[in-house]
Amino acid sequence: MIKVATRLFLGVRYRQVVFTLPSQLRTFFYNHPDQSCLYSQFMMLAQYSLEELIQNKFNFNALKTGCIVFIHTHRLLLKE
Numbered sequence: 001m002i003k004v005a006t007r008l009f010l011g012v013r014y015r016q017v018v019f020t021l022p023s024q025l026r027t028f029f030y031n032h033p034d035q036s037c038l039y040s041q042f043m044m045l046a047q048y049s050l051e052e053l054i055q056n057k058f059n060f061n062a063l064k065t066g067c068i069v070f071i072h073t074h075r076l077l078l079k080e
Helices: 023-031 033-060
Strands: none
Touching: 023 033
């Protein structure tokens, strides 16, 4: 596995933002027959939400964000 730190650019500011799946939805996500699609859509929604928040905050629609997205499962195994 390649560490993320080896791929970062010098002189660029990075921030960590965490989107947490509400506890009420965790069982639904875990038992869903197509977990990869569901988690993928959740991560895309999180990215779009963050991008919209930044664009609205700075009132600049041409601003683009970059994201490194991963799932932290607290040792739960995802179904394949």
